[in-house]
């Protein structure tokens with residue numbers, strides 16, 4: 001690891017000030033992604049700003065019924081919190097589908113949504129990668145791209161966002177609270193992460209000096225009709241090949257409300273509200289779900305090794321919608337897919 | 339004094355840790371992981387380095403009672419914490435029940451993953467989210483065993499969970 005200095009600020013304002021003043025400074029929270037990237041020399045902060053002393057650890061339901069998550073509440077605390085399990089089972093399930101118990105004990109909610117891609121070319125400094133070194137090219141495009149994107153890619157980058165939690169947050173219409181030099185603002189989850197375009201180095205729409213302080217997730221009417229289905233190379237402790245966060249409300253056998261976000265297929269959680277809206281009023285059955293999957297995946301393209309995702313993704317969507325419809329969410333301990 | 343990537347001088351930091359019940363005052367570089375501190379500076383080599391990237395669980399220790407990967411933890415960030423390693427589980431000559439169960443159920447072969455497995459299993463029991471075998475398997479999945487002792491590891495953890503269930507009505 002490179003040498004770096006260490007600071008532990010006592011307020012968000014102080015942390016943001018250090019971050020803004022020093023272009024080589026980076027925030028550290030749980031450290032499970034940043035320390036890994038520093039060991040591979042993928043990132044080289046001159047100073048790390050330890051924010052774990054800040055008062056951002058809440059997990060609470062506010063007066064509007066929304067879930068308020070502090071940026072520093074851990075993934076484990078969040079997923080096992082009784083209020084989260086009762087009102088936002090999709091979120092709890094997605095968090096528990098990710099990483100390992102040890103990692104979830106250390107990982108924070110802010111760090112989770114800000115984790116960097118696991119693209120091999122991003123990790124390997126001997127290879128080109130526009131995300132790590134803008135202008136150097138994309139090694140994955142014609143290379144080892146089994147894990148890579150089938151939607152929303154650009155000629156400059158086909159990396160995917162690795163977070164499971166983010167996929168649930170996208171489906172649940174969450175908002176991210178950030179604080180920085182120009183004050184506080186809230187960013188709709190759909191606008192938080194970005195597609196690579198010609199600037200793959202930017203994962204999200206945060207500005208220099210901004211810090212994530214929390215995530216709020218509105219109350220939802222889905223009850224047991226929500227599920228997180230994650231398909232991967234082994235049953236646990238592996239990143240998604242394709243994952244689906246699905247939630248629906250059914251009235252008299254028809255879809256009254258529908259939310260679907262996909263993981264493992266794009267540079268950000270993939271969700272298209274206009275497609276969801278088109279399917280409201282349609283009968284909640286397999287034919288509808290199959291048509292929905294085709295519509296949501298419109299324009300998907302493979303890059304060779306990841307061509308299988310073109311087949312896997314629609315099947316995963318249909319299966320997740322069947323689970324949501326039946327009110328039988330995927331169990332994250334028993335991996336049998338019903 | 340060492341220098342950062344940008345050339346500025348870097349100070350060591352004074353931290354206090356309680357390691358296996360013993361209070362320690364230490365000076366650490368910011369980049370020293372808890373794993374390296376334990377192994378290289380404190381000669382507590384029971385905790386193993388497998389991958390050094392959070393992918394295997396060999397480095398699992400308990401920090402304030404919770405299992406974490408010490409290879410991805412910077413020691414400087416744990417000022418004030420209580421750390422328990424495999425060396426700290428036994429009470430004198432009396433092994434921890436999880437250590438006993440690993441021996442009883444033959445839950446290892448080469449033993450390299452074992453300190454991490456045992457610390458992880460102790461964390462699992464403290465957390466209280468596993469009862470059935472499939473839950474133990476899922477919640478032990480952060481520990482890889484290249485010898486493939488998994489079945490016996492699950493037996494050992496199940497036995498300890500069973501003892502505890504018997505003890506607390």
Ligand SMILES: Cc1cc2nc3c(=O)[nH]c(=O)nc-3n(C[C@H](O)[C@H](O)[C@H](O)COP(=O)(O)OP(=O)(O)OC[C@H]3O[C@@H](n4cnc5c(N)ncnc54)[C@H](O)[C@@H]3O)c2cc1C
Nearest residue numbers: 029030031032033034098099108110111112114164212392
């Ligand atoms: C072996 C392994 C397997 C994994 N498997 C999965 C998986 O299957 N699914 C999954 O979703 N994840 C997985 N993960 C990733 C894990 O979930 C993340 O590493 C973790 O959530 C990051 O949180 P952290 O608090 O440790 O972040 P850190 O490492 O502390 O930070 C991550 C990034 O976010 C920035 N940051 C952190 N907090 C803030 C903040 N509040 N404001 C601004 N910037 C901030 C940091 O500067 C850094 O760039 C895995 C990780 C490992 C090592």
Ligand code: FES
Nearest residue numbers: 388389390395409
């Ligand atoms: S050495 Fe820490 S997880 Fe492998």
Ligand code: FES
Nearest residue numbers: 447449483484485
């Ligand atoms: S006993 Fe050899 S690696 Fe687990």
